[in-house]
Amino acid sequence: MSTTAKANEGPTNPLVTPMLTDLYQITMAYAYWKSGKVNEDSVFELFFRKNPFKGEFTLFCGLDEILKFLKVFRFTKDDIEYLKKTPALKNSDAGFFDYLLKLDTSALKVRALQEGSVVFPRIPMIILEGPLGLCQLIETTLLNLVNFSSLVATNATRMVLAAQKVACIEFGLRRAQGPDGGCSASKYSYVGGFVGTSNIQAGKMHGIPVIGTHAHAFVQAFTSLEDVEELELLNKESGNTEKFLPHVLKHRKSEATNDSELAAFISYACAFPDTCLCLADTYDTLRSGVPNFISVALALDDFGYKANGIRLDSGDLGELSVQCKKLFTDSDKETNRHNLFDNVKIVASDGINEKMLNKLSKTKHNITGYGIGTNLVTCQAQPALGCVYKLVECKGKARMKFSQDAIKILIPGRKTAYRLYEDDKPLLDYIALAEENMPEIGQPIICCNPFVKEDRKTCTPSKADCLQNIVFDKGECIKPTLSLVESRKYVKSQMENFPSEITDFTRESDPKNYLYSVMVSEKLYNFLHELWKAENEKNWSENQK
């Protein structure tokens, strides 16, 4: 079975099955089932309360995998056998296991943001309407699929913004949190604006461009120039296949450069004469790596090929890139080769994070690409996004969970959110009850802070987008999800269209006072506060004294 074929049938990772959940979802489902509640209508929302990385925005991702999961959602007989033997469930009624075995997602309706959407705290990213038991059972899987995807896409976009037009490439597989920590990072950092990945599994599964050259071990594997004295290359100028080493040695200005490194570069050039990019820092970048690369590049030029560039993997990357560029320019001047090195790439890698990118962007450098691994794929600055999944309506009644902590108060009921624009720029997000009409263009709308009575304003939108649209109904996906390339474009267009203070990754946001407002309709405000009051009166009369 090829992983590509599998990807078309179900989730990319075959571990994503109804069993990828917490035991308590099953025990709760059983208690619902025993209490006759398992098929009660329910509405759940998936959202988060704070942007990651102290930022102003988050990207929503993971919907594509969720839809693949929902489409094929079925417990297998094998799963049921396992569950029956689980100590927690061993005394459960047989009828419950029949229920599980027959359960599918045909009674589920899912509304969601578009993959790659810029999203803010409290905006429902996914709204699920369906039987209580089913909605409960899928909670953990959905959270797992959204949390990391959205986190790493957000991380990637912030890095792309920090890199300021310099291409970013994902190099993190080896340090990722497991195989699909790596593969998910490759996929969603591409959505976030990276140009490619080193991970060929991800490249094959998702059609992401794969990029890579060689490592230090490659340089170490050569011991002397004897290793490469027999290597031949087609000379496109002469049409003959010729030994390559003598041509390189012709251009070698000093024998003080490392021989084994030069041998490695020659080997690599003969293997990839059209795309030769050499790792220049195994011994000494400026005294050995770059001079060796220049000798090889000049020989390649003699043979009719253009060398591709170098990679720097240690040292002061910005300063080194400037000095490397100078060596290239000097060589061009000396050899009179028509600006041979003008477009030679200088790729930098070595523990790069957002802060370093930002610092590099502010200084003079000649880096043309960044290879970014650990900090990107493990989201070192904040390795988890705190998405939650909450019941907001059950059996037609809005449900809320009161909390002393305002940030944790749930906005109850079946809702829809809109993005309101002014002069084509996003102005604020506006949550209304699902039954309310869509905000009218050109008409003033009262927008309320759900928790602060005095904080309300009137705005007159020039445009309003409904954020959640039906993506899954009666067991089927409603429309094809965006391709990765489309999601990637969508991210880019949003980054360009949002006010710059929202996409300003250097600003540390205050979660209690985000620049971008998420407000509610007056009707929802009143509904929330009436429910809140009733909840207090019903259950807390005695305690409130």
Add this chain to the structure above:
Amino acid sequence: MSTTAKANEGPTNPLVTPMLTDLYQITMAYAYWKSGKVNEDSVFELFFRKNPFKGEFTLFCGLDEILKFLKVFRFTKDDIEYLKKTPALKNSDAGFFDYLLKLDTSALKVRALQEGSVVFPRIPMIILEGPLGLCQLIETTLLNLVNFSSLVATNATRMVLAAQKVACIEFGLRRAQGPDGGCSASKYSYVGGFVGTSNIQAGKMHGIPVIGTHAHAFVQAFTSLEDVEELELLNKESGNTEKFLPHVLKHRKSEATNDSELAAFISYACAFPDTCLCLADTYDTLRSGVPNFISVALALDDFGYKANGIRLDSGDLGELSVQCKKLFTDSDKETNRHNLFDNVKIVASDGINEKMLNKLSKTKHNITGYGIGTNLVTCQAQPALGCVYKLVECKGKARMKFSQDAIKILIPGRKTAYRLYEDDKPLLDYIALAEENMPEIGQPIICCNPFVKEDRKTCTPSKADCLQNIVFDKGECIKPTLSLVESRKYVKSQMENFPSEITDFTRESDPKNYLYSVMVSEKLYNFLHELWKAENEKNWSENQK
């Protein structure tokens, strides 16, 4: 196909194939192939340079998945078709793709630490001997499989130490870095000493105990006591099936507790009368959750069942647990129920990390179990372990990579490491050339700091363990790997046997001055320094001026 069946054939995660690697491994292999080096004998080592979490030790994990991967390692035709079309490889010789298609691991010999071993910086965790191309191709996959497994096992063990005998349960699937970020965390935190997981996929695949009760949504799903007035339970005392609600109401001391919460607890108790554990903090732990639980527990007792306990998911967990325990004790006194609540569990969850565990352990509390999620599974304190994979010998010649940074200098050559003991306690780890004899018990041995000439000492071991043993040869695993339960026991026994300053998780270690020494034999010291000198003389004569 069941995931269990699959787990027996190959890696747990079907994404783990030879394609789970970096493109540069393939381009390097091609250059080796073109240069006639692809089958040269090589030796690679996998190790790390710094312990994670500023600690003194690391646990080695991931070997089981690596062996499963190596056993079935083959590129598929589909993989090769994909690679042929990759821009970087599109001009490559057809013979190379034949080489890849035919490549298996029959020429590979692997020596490794035992799964779950305590390991220190620079000790080779895995030593690979085989053809250069093959060893290069598997680098990324091996690093991916070791890095996170070892990191999360280490994190788990530190938390278990911090929890001081209180059981730790893994609850992190929803916040993990992807599906097998979650499943790997479940597996390796069990090895690290956790007692179980909430993740049923991991439970099913690996036979780990699964644990779980209910969530806030479950409580919210109930609106009033009417929801449960029909629920019946077998009264083991009378032998009759009776309505349960009236018995609970008999024990309810105040109607000020939340009705919907009480309804939820009654539903849960009727579903799980033998194992009823209730989440007590949805409304107010002490004024509603615990009193409601007590009413239900007393009614269960009337029916002949023992309630299991409560879970606290917010607030000051230590202080709350003490107050909950007091309510239980008060109830026991009042009701004269023969210490009904003596063994009732108080499970605490809510963003628990190592620091909180340590703080709780130092204060009075009555917590009997911790549910730990995000901080465990994403290793928030340090989300990546920096294992590297280095060429130490090629074509029979030792290879080294010189670096200005002492910590990055490679110890060259084919080596073996030993753990030397004094009075049955580990004293230091000692790396020797593979050709050297095993240290003799009772004989003095000179142990050298590889980089500081003056730092050497003589020790007389009472015991010496060879750390790396052959685990894979000629395409086959040499002996069955430890089961998870065996690895878990092995971790525990090591934690008990290492000197307490090594397992002291509260101490911040200095990576330049670890308490536990990793030293080399005098022969290896001399070999390293001769090679180093020769390397300098050969290539740097001019630059050294």
